[in-house]
Amino acid sequence: GSPQPASAAISPPIMLEGNQKKAWIQENDHFLLYKGSDDPYHMDPIHHWLAGRIAELLDLHVCRYEVRTYQDEIVSVCPCFTKEHTDAVSVSSILSSISSRPYQLSIDSFIRALQDHQIKDAEKKISDMLLLDYLMMKPDRSLKDMAVEIDARNGQWLDMIPSYSYSHTLGSLIQEHQMEHYEHQAVCRLFNASSISFESMLPYIHFTDYDLSSLKKIPLEYGNKLVEYQQSTGMSNHRIELQYQLIYKRVRSVLKAARASRRIIQ
Structure with a gap:
């Protein structure tokens, strides 16, 4: 246990x-x-x-x-996300001080803010977050779902808190009869832009930074984990099959997007 x-x-x-x-x-x-x-x-x-x-x-x-x-x-x-003498500040608080029009996608503004504060590998960390959001179809990456670690003693920015919120992903709020078309109909909220397609994330994902071949094992591992906890969740076999099919399709979508990205670079 x-x-x-x-x-x-x-x-x-x-x-x-x-x-x-x-x-x-x-x-x-x-x-x-x-x-x-x-x-x-x-x-x-x-x-x-x-x-x-x-x-x-x-x-x-x-x-x-x-x-x-x-x-x-x-x-x-x-x-725990933080250490002694450090604190976490939500990106909503940070971006409120950055000039950005309402509803405008402010990813670039946030990356610049991280870089201005000498946060290491800022673009890579945003790319990591969005790659996983795209794969798992996170419906709401709001400004409250991201944070920066700061030194509570002097306010110095130390790092971006690792992405931590993956609730309501992979259609967990969607009823079974809606799952067949969910992948192609779903939209998301990203930063301060709402009701946009998941494809809007793709320009910010640096696919060449990743060896994505290991993703091929994920659908089976995910399916096995759902079965392992089936008694606790009460999920039907049919729902587990639908979830397996969705993550399988999402892995294929990521691999397809990566191939397209590499062709553009070449």
Whole structure:
């Protein structure tokens, strides 16, 4: 079974926005974030694990999660995002000080802000985030879903917090009869632009930075994880098959986009 925490602790509300039940739990000398699910199929914890698994394969600047059961619920678990004397500031707070027209896609403005503050590999970290968002069809990459780590003592920007929010991905809020056409009909919110296509992310993804061949193993691993926790989620075999088909199609879409990108570069 999953290990149980030594104690639950009251902690600062860092990254605790959203509807899922969350808590910082102290285990030994470390704090871990336990995050539940609010989708009807309880897929969020598995999708957080999936994001971390893909990040592991592709070396992405993305938070790693594991799946556990806690108080008879399936949860995702990850380490604390910040360290002693550091804090996390949402990108919504940062971009409010950057000149950007409402509803304008402000990715470039944010990248420039990161570079101006000497954040290492800023473009690569944004590319990592958007590659995973594209693959997993994250419907809402709002400005509150990203953060910068700062030194709480002097306000210095230290790094971009690894991408950490993958709730409601891969159609987890979509009913079964809608899944057949979901991949081609879905739109997303990206930064401060709403109702845009997932293809809008592609120009910001540096496909040549990644060895994407390892993605071919992801559909089977994902399907096996859904089966492993089927008793906890209550998902039907049919729904698991639909989810498997969707991630299989998304992997194919990423590989196709990567091939097209390389042809343009050549």
